[in-house]
Amino acid sequence: ETGVTQTPRHLVMGMTNKKSLKCEQHLGHNAMYWYKQSAKKPLELMFVYNFKEQTENNSVPSRFSPECPNSSHLFLHLHTLQPEDSALYLCASSLNGGTAPTNEQFFGPGTRLTVL
Amino acid sequence: SQKIEQNSEALNIQEGKTATLTCNYTNYSPAYLQWYRQDPGRGPVFLLLIRENEKEKRKERLKVTFDTTLKQSLFHITASQPADSATYLCALDGDKFYFGSGTKLNVKP
Numbered sequence: 001e002t003g004v005t006q007t008p009r010h011l012v013m014g015m016t017n018k019k020s021l022k023c024e025q026h027l028g029h030n031a032m033y034w035y036k037q038s039a040k041k042p043l044e045l046m047f048v049y050n051f052k053e054q055t056e057n058n059s060v061p062s063r064f065s066p067e068c069p070n071s072s073h074l075f076l077h078l079h080t081l082q083p084e085d086s087a088l089y090l091c092a093s094s095l096n097g098g099t100a101p102t103n104e105q106f107f108g109p110g111t112r113l114t115v116l
Numbered sequence: 117s118q119k120i121e122q123n124s125e126a127l128n129i130q131e132g133k134t135a136t137l138t139c140n141y142t143n144y145s146p147a148y149l150q151w152y153r154q155d156p157g158r159g160p161v162f163l164l165l166i167r168e169n170e171k172e173k174r175k176e177r178l179k180v181t182f183d184t185t186l187k188q189s190l191f192h193i194t195a196s197q198p199a200d201s202a203t204y205l206c207a208l209d210g211d212k213f214y215f216g217s218g219t220k221l222n223v224k225p
Contacts, residue, residue, distance in 0.1 A: 035215075042120070043160070043205070043215035058154070058212060088160050104150065107159025 003027040006091050006108035015081060016116050021111050023074040023091030024056070031097020032104065034066060035090040040068040049074060050097040081115045088112055119143055120216035122206060128222045129196055137191040137219045146208035149182055149189050154197045154203045154218065163204075164191075192204035 004025045011087065013019050034046040049058035049068040065077040065084075074091055092105040121140045129135050135158045140151070148167045152160035166182045166189065168171045179192040193200050204216040 003184075040217070042217045045205075045213050046217075056212065060124050061143075092159070104162035104165060105160075106162070109157075 004091060004093055004106050004108035006089075006111050008111060009109065010112045010114075012116065013081065013116045015083070017078075017081075019078045021076040021078070021089055021113075022092075023076075023108055025072055025074075025091075025106070025108075027091040027093060027095075027106060029093035029095050029106070030071055031094045032068060032071070033092040033094075034074065035091055035092065035107075037088040037110070039087075041093070047076075047099055055083050057099065066087065078113075081113075083115050086113055086115045118184040120206060120208065122204075122215055122219045124219070125188070126220040126222055128224065131197060131223055131225050133196055135196045135200070136220065138205050139142055139189040139191065139216055141189075141208060143188050144208075145184065145210040149180075149206060149208045151180055151191050151213075152205040152207060153177075154205060158217075160205055163185060178205075195222075196221075198223050198225050 013054050031049050031050045036044045046060045047066045052071055063080050067075040071096045075087055088110045090110045091108040094105045096103055096104045113116055119142045148165055150165045151163045153163055154160040164173055164175055164180045166180045168184055177194045181190045201221055201223050203220045205215050205218040207215045
């Protein structure tokens with residue numbers, strides 16, 4: 001296990017639903033990240049939090065809303081998603097962060113999201 | 117923006133041979149480059165980091181090179197085993213952190 005957990009592992013939702021993804025890290029890291037991984041595409045960095053402060057938002061649509069209540073927990077709130085948002089959503093953490101992490105990132109297992 | 121190219125075709129090799137994966141990049145001069153392994157249905161796992169002033173880095177059967185003139189990194193697995201079969205991703209810092217699409221490695225017994 002990597003020390004980064006994500007729930008749920010699978011999620012199916014309609015376009016009008018509201019749901020949340022949860023990530024927790026037990027590594028004492030200060031930076032946490034949300035990534036989107038679509039089929040045949042590279043991992044796309046969505047959000048970066050460093051010491052609970054959002055340091056990066058890579059032009060992500062407002063239907064994705066992150067929340068970082070403390071350095072160990074990260075949420076991604078989902079609202080009125082589109083079918084093209086279906087993907088694997090990965091959470092990661094690193095010891096230090098910022099815009100360009102210089103330390104290795106530890107990834108969770110991901111949440112497989114399907115939007116109908 | 118940064119562009120990273122990894123061979124999208126799967127690499128098939130025989131057990132015991134050396135696998136060599138390529139990562140090419142454009143538009144930036146990264147201070148470091150990382151390699152990750154990803155198995156189906158799981159998150160990537162960090163393998164190695166190499167900095168711009170390092171030509172080569174080794175870890176057990178793994179070796180990474182970094183040529184800033186060619187804008188290329190090579191990732192080698194020596195004495196490959198079927199358990200090495202996975203997708204390998206390179207990642208680097210540009211104006212933000214970028215991952216390549218990955219190359220799938222199949223090691224046949």
